[in-house]
Amino acid sequence: MPSDVLIRTQRPVSQRGLLAVMCACVVLVVGMVAAINLAVPMLAASALHPSASALVWIVDTYVVFFACLVIPGGAAGDRFGRKGVLLAGLALFAAGALVSAVAPDVAVLLAGRAVTGIGAAAVLPNTLAVLLHAVPAERRGATIATWASMTGIGGVIGNVGGGAVLSGGSWRWLFAVGVPLALVLAAVVARVAPVSPRHDRRLDPLGAVLFVGASVALLLGIVQGPEAGWGSPVVVAGFACAAVLFAVWVFAELRVGHPLLDPRLFRIAGLRSACLGMTAVFIGMFALFYVNASVLQYGMGFGVLLTGLGVIPLTVPLILGGRYVGDLVRRIGLDATLALAFVFVGGGLLGLSTTGTHTSYAWYAIWLVVTGIGVTLALPTLSGVIAGSLPHAQAGVGTGLQATTREFGSALGVAVVGTVLTGQFVSALPADLRSGDPHTVAQALAAAPPGRADDVITAFVSGADAGLRVIGVIVLVLGALVVLESRLSRRR
Numbered sequence: 001m002p003s004d005v006l007i008r009t010q011r012p013v014s015q016r017g018l019l020a021v022m023c024a025c026v027v028l029v030v031g032m033v034a035a036i037n038l039a040v041p042m043l044a045a046s047a048l049h050p051s052a053s054a055l056v057w058i059v060d061t062y063v064v065f066f067a068c069l070v071i072p073g074g075a076a077g078d079r080f081g082r083k084g085v086l087l088a089g090l091a092l093f094a095a096g097a098l099v100s101a102v103a104p105d106v107a108v109l110l111a112g113r114a115v116t117g118i119g120a121a122a123v124l125p126n127t128l129a130v131l132l133h134a135v136p137a138e139r140r141g142a143t144i145a146t147w148a149s150m151t152g153i154g155g156v157i158g159n160v161g162g163g164a165v166l167s168g169g170s171w172r173w174l175f176a177v178g179v180p181l182a183l184v185l186a187a188v189v190a191r192v193a194p195v196s197p198r199h200d201r202r203l204d205p206l207g208a209v210l211f212v213g214a215s216v217a218l219l220l221g222i223v224q225g226p227e228a229g230w231g232s233p234v235v236v237a238g239f240a241c242a243a244v245l246f247a248v249w250v251f252a253e254l255r256v257g258h259p260l261l262d263p264r265l266f267r268i269a270g271l272r273s274a275c276l277g278m279t280a281v282f283i284g285m286f287a288l289f290y291v292n293a294s295v296l297q298y299g300m301g302f303g304v305l306l307t308g309l310g311v312i313p314l315t316v317p318l319i320l321g322g323r324y325v326g327d328l329v330r331r332i333g334l335d336a337t338l339a340l341a342f343v344f345v346g347g348g349l350l351g352l353s354t355t356g357t358h359t360s361y362a363w364y365a366i367w368l369v370v371t372g373i374g375v376t377l378a379l380p381t382l383s384g385v386i387a388g389s390l391p392h393a394q395a396g397v398g399t400g401l402q403a404t405t406r407e408f409g410s411a412l413g414v415a416v417v418g419t420v421l422t423g424q425f426v427s428a429l430p431a432d433l434r435s436g437d438p439h440t441v442a443q444a445l446a447a448a449p450p451g452r453a454d455d456v457i458t459a460f461v462s463g464a465d466a467g468l469r470v471i472g473v474i475v476l477v478l479g480a481l482v483v484l485e486s487r488l489s490r491r492r
């Protein structure tokens with residue numbers, strides 16, 4: 001039988017299998033972003049004794065490297081081969097997860113999280129690139145839609161699966177289980193993924209280093225504020241370094257022939273506002289994920305498995321309503337849809353901030369659904385604006401922008417809500433429970449005398465509520481800016 005006939009007869013099966021494998025890779029790297037939040041109470045009470053700022057860094061280190069390197073990860077795939085870079089990313093993911101699982105202290109755990117994030121950045125863009133090379137043109141739209149849905153489903157699976165793994169009793173299991181999963185996927189990818197042509201695409205290592213450095217410096221200033229003091233040298237230096245490095249990054253990207261991310265793209269008003277909107281939505285979502293895990297476990301007494309399941313109401317609108325968003329945009333217009341989206345996301349977060357320690361989970365779940373409606377309206381609408389703002393030849397840039405803004409928003413959301421939570425928690429603790437200067441609920445509970453645990457939990461929930469209020473206001477303000485600029489850009 002001629003080889004071309006053989007390829008045609010095998011292609012439908014291989015494409016279905018390839019799609020399933022690439023989607024599994026996406027679920028693995030995205031699910032880890034959500035799952036780690038469930039482990040925060042365990043980590044806080046562990047023998048590592050992390051500070052409040054260290055807890056935020058344990059969550060955010062993975063996300064920062066993921067966000068900042070996802071575009072270079074795609075460029076490396078174009079240059080060195082998408083399949084090879086994808087396999088290297090899975091290997092790095094497994095190596096980083098193993099280091100995290102056996103980490104004897106916080107520093108080693110952070111190093112493992114960084115390596116895992118670098119691996120994730122190599123995996124995500126190249127899964128889509130491998131798929132687009134393998135499928136015929138008429139199936140690319142459906143393939144992209146399926147792949148994109150995995151970035152949302154991955155968060156749900158990360159919460160539920162992470163809860164199931166952590167119910168075994170140790171935070172180390174969450175990282176340990178990632179090792180065989182990544183290695184099995186690497187073996188399957190090596191077997192089923194086709195080798196795609198390489199392109200002579202120049203890399204921009206300086207741009208990547210500057211972007212990572214500026215992002216880390218910004219988060220350093222935000223995260224260290226409550227413990228070190230907002231006027232302390234480390235915080236001031238963090239913000240100053242972030243400003244300088246971002247300015248140098250812009251200057252360098254404008255001069256290089258093949259920039260990591262061309263700042264001139266943000267002259268396009270629709271693209272600029274949509275990226276800001278995507279960042280705002282993920283600030284809200286992942287601030288909620290960070291707080292939700294601890295509120296349900298400390299405030300409502302949920303086990304870790306129930307906590308993972310407890311976020312499911314947020315996803316109900318995504319599952320049931322996503323297909324109708326396009327019709328709504330055509331009926332009421334883009335600006336009205338975006339305005340509704342941000343009102344629901346911001347309003348849902350503000351509603352969640354009123355639940356307190358004595359509210360039933362049913363009321364809490366209602367506000368999760370409200371927030372989920374806003375996310376359902378926002379994500380496909382903003383994705384469509386980003387994709388539609390760029391020519392077809394720059395579709396890869398649009399995909400990279402969406403991934404970067406999502407993950408960068410996630411990192412900012414965790415940093416900001418963790419900062420507000422810590423500051424309010426410490427100030428809300430009764431004076432006699434502040435001995436030892438506790439900055440986490442686990443530290444305060446360990447030092448509290450018998451019968452005073454409820455006072456610690458009340459102070460913690462007060463901090464969580466304050467954090468959600470701040471994030472809700474941020475989402476509403478940024479959403480208003482997005483809608484305003486969208487309206488003005490169309491009038492111009």
